[in-house]
Amino acid sequence: MTSAGMLASRLEYARFEKDRWKQVTQVDWKSIKDENVKRQFKVLSKLGTAALPEDRLEKYDQLQSGMERTYSTARVCNLNGTSCDLSLEPDLSEIMANSRDPEELEHVWLAWRENTGKKMRNSYKEFVELINEAAELNGFSDGTELWLDVYDTADFQSQIARLWDQLTPLYEQLHAYVRGRLRQHYGEEVVSRDGPIPAHLLGNMWSQSWGNLLDICKPYPEKASVDVTPQMKAQGYTPLKMFQMSDEFFTSLGLIPMTPEFWNRSILEKPDDGRELVCHASAWDFYDGKDVRIKQCTVVTLEDLITAHHEMGHIEYFLQYAGQPQVFKTGANPGFHEAVGDTLALSVATPKHLKKIGLLEEVINDPEVDMNFLMSVALDKIAFLPFGYVMDKWRWGVFSGDISEDDLNCEWWKLRLGLQGIEPPQVRSEMDFDPGAKYHIPGNVPYIRYFVSFIIQFQFHKALCITANQYDPNDRARPLHQCDIYNNKEAGKKLAKMLSMGASKPWPDAMEAITGQREMDATALRDYFQPLEDWLKRENQENQEIIGWKTDEPVCTREP
Numbered sequence: 001m002t003s004a005g006m007l008a009s010r011l012e013y014a015r016f017e018k019d020r021w022k023q024v025t026q027v028d029w030k031s032i033k034d035e036n037v038k039r040q041f042k043v044l045s046k047l048g049t050a051a052l053p054e055d056r057l058e059k060y061d062q063l064q065s066g067m068e069r070t071y072s073t074a075r076v077c078n079l080n081g082t083s084c085d086l087s088l089e090p091d092l093s094e095i096m097a098n099s100r101d102p103e104e105l106e107h108v109w110l111a112w113r114e115n116t117g118k119k120m121r122n123s124y125k126e127f128v129e130l131i132n133e134a135a136e137l138n139g140f141s142d143g144t145e146l147w148l149d150v151y152d153t154a155d156f157q158s159q160i161a162r163l164w165d166q167l168t169p170l171y172e173q174l175h176a177y178v179r180g181r182l183r184q185h186y187g188e189e190v191v192s193r194d195g196p197i198p199a200h201l202l203g204n205m206w207s208q209s210w211g212n213l214l215d216i217c218k219p220y221p222e223k224a225s226v227d228v229t230p231q232m233k234a235q236g237y238t239p240l241k242m243f244q245m246s247d248e249f250f251t252s253l254g255l256i257p258m259t260p261e262f263w264n265r266s267i268l269e270k271p272d273d274g275r276e277l278v279c280h281a282s283a284w285d286f287y288d289g290k291d292v293r294i295k296q297c298t299v300v301t302l303e304d305l306i307t308a309h310h311e312m313g314h315i316e317y318f319l320q321y322a323g324q325p326q327v328f329k330t331g332a333n334p335g336f337h338e339a340v341g342d343t344l345a346l347s348v349a350t351p352k353h354l355k356k357i358g359l360l361e362e363v364i365n366d367p368e369v370d371m372n373f374l375m376s377v378a379l380d381k382i383a384f385l386p387f388g389y390v391m392d393k394w395r396w397g398v399f400s401g402d403i404s405e406d407d408l409n410c411e412w413w414k415l416r417l418g419l420q421g422i423e424p425p426q427v428r429s430e431m432d433f434d435p436g437a438k439y440h441i442p443g444n445v446p447y448i449r450y451f452v453s454f455i456i457q458f459q460f461h462k463a464l465c466i467t468a469n470q471y472d473p474n475d476r477a478r479p480l481h482q483c484d485i486y487n488n489k490e491a492g493k494k495l496a497k498m499l500s501m502g503a504s505k506p507w508p509d510a511m512e513a514i515t516g517q518r519e520m521d522a523t524a525l526r527d528y529f530q531p532l533e534d535w536l537k538r539e540n541q542e543n544q545e546i547i548g549w550k551t552d553e554p555v556c557t558r559e560p
């Protein structure tokens with residue numbers, strides 16, 4: 001599908017949506033008795049951006065596809081300038097993950113932002129106006145209300161704030177420990193004792209997950225590492241084999257296997273015919289119960305094996321709710337769609353499971369290997385939480401006007417400093433537009449869904465592990481983080497029951513179907529990481545690490 005084709009079909013679909021909406025609003029659907037039919041009308045009574053007049057909608061789509069093209073086609077030079085066609089995937093991601101040279105990391109970090117975000121600033125300002133215009137045409141006050149309507153939860157933003165408040169003590173312990181290990185590795189000149197962590201040293205272009213620092217942060221360096229990437233390469237893994245393994249995990253639970261169309265029409269590797277491709281992973285539903293596809297520029301790493309499960313989680317959801325009426329063919333809420341694959345990946349990543357699939361040698365039940373594993377999961381899951389929050393806390397502020405268009409970048413860094421405790425390698429300014437360096441901003445993909453997912457996936461994991469008799473809250477010999485639900489048909493049946501509901505019921509009903517609870521709850525996440533939290537507190541105390549970070553250093557100057 002070319003971008004021109006995309007634009008044309010988006011406009012055509014908007015016309016269809018507007019016609020359908022006109023018909024629906026002429027029906028007195030609120031007095032319909034049948035709950036299911038009434039709910040279908042309720043969903044159809046909302047129009048979204050299709051409410052924009054055609055010329056404004058065309059402008060909206062052009063701005064968005066223009067920013068996405070800037071992002072997807074950006075190329076940068078390497079440190080010594082010998083090559084200038086480095087792309088984000090796989091080149092820059094590999095450098096940010098594996099380079100331990102602060103100069104090279106700083107160069108790549110700055111060059112990427114120079115060639116993406118900085119070029120989008122004006123487009124984004126205009127784009128925000130259009131989102132707010134669309135919101136008002138839908139009877140909402142701004143884009144934030146339009147975006148949050150799908151959660152249908154009155155105090156959603158304060159629920160998110162409360163969940164984050166519950167988790168900051170755990171995050172601060174991890175932050176202090178990682179800052180300590182980075183200071184040992186790079187020296188006090190590069191990493192301070194009590195300040196924020198330099199963003200370019202965290203193993204990821206956006207400092208959103210720190211799993212690539214496992215070699216520096218392993219609690220027991222001499223013990224086995226759970227990053228089985230070398231074994232995957234040694235055993236000749238291919239992207240196809242990674243997706244076949246993921247499919248095998250899903251079917252081991254009795255879930256629906258990937259369809260022939262999936263295997264014939266997915267793009268599982270970056271094409272080498274020079275074709276421009278949006279490499280950011282995505283899953284696609286063609287709404288016929290058979291034609292479902294993933295597009296992913298997969299490389300052979302454990303990180304990408306986990307991403308394969310994430311994308312396949314979307315596909316499984318598509319297949320499970322294929323029998324629902326069209327308007328219910330989506331997640332109970334967007335966080336549910338993001339949590340399916342990650343929930344199963346919590347089992348896949350365990351040493352127990354990696355041994356089962358031959359990627360880890362004999363792992364005796366060694367508490368130190370276990371702590372190394374828990375740390376690797378925390379570096380991805382705990383580190384991610386404040387990033388997931390910042391991404392939409394910033395956008396909510398921009399849409400609602402709390403963040404003025406002259407302060408876009410410095411307000412972004414105020415949030416990055418305050419919530420994540422990170423700082424840019426060099427002071428930024430309002431000439432930059434660093435949010436645009438992350439796919440979901442030009443891609444206009446909301447992000448709080450991932451924060452929700454990272455909370456509820458532990459609730460799902462805990463419930464399914466109890467069903468699979470792999471976890472017992474009172475039996476320390478079977479802790480939650482060692483649970484692997486592989487092959488358990490009971491757990492699979494429970495998950496399938498929720499997935500097949502799609503959006504036919506309010507999301508608390510779907511949550512209750514799996515966990516017995518009706519709200520988001522961080523307790524399961526805290527239970528999972530309890531052994532690590534205890535270890536981190538002892539370790540930080542022994543090393544006299546300072547918990548928290550100073551915020552008095554300037555990270556961004558408001559000069560226009």
Ligand SMILES: O=C(CCC(O)(O)[C@H](Cc1ccccc1)NC(=O)c1ccccc1)N[C@@H](Cc1ccccc1)C(=O)O
Pocket residue numbers: 208209280281282283284310311314337338342443445450
């Ligand atoms: O962005 C993704 C994975 C891509 C996706 O699967 O969430 C994808 C994003 C997307 C791409 C294009 C258009 C819209 C959304 N979402 C889907 O493909 C999708 C989502 C819902 C239903 C159907 C498909 N993950 C996030 C967060 C994350 C999640 C899990 C582990 C690490 C990090 C990230 O990488 O920052």
Ligand SMILES: [Zn+2]
Pocket residue numbers: 310311314337338
């Ligand atoms: Zn996703």
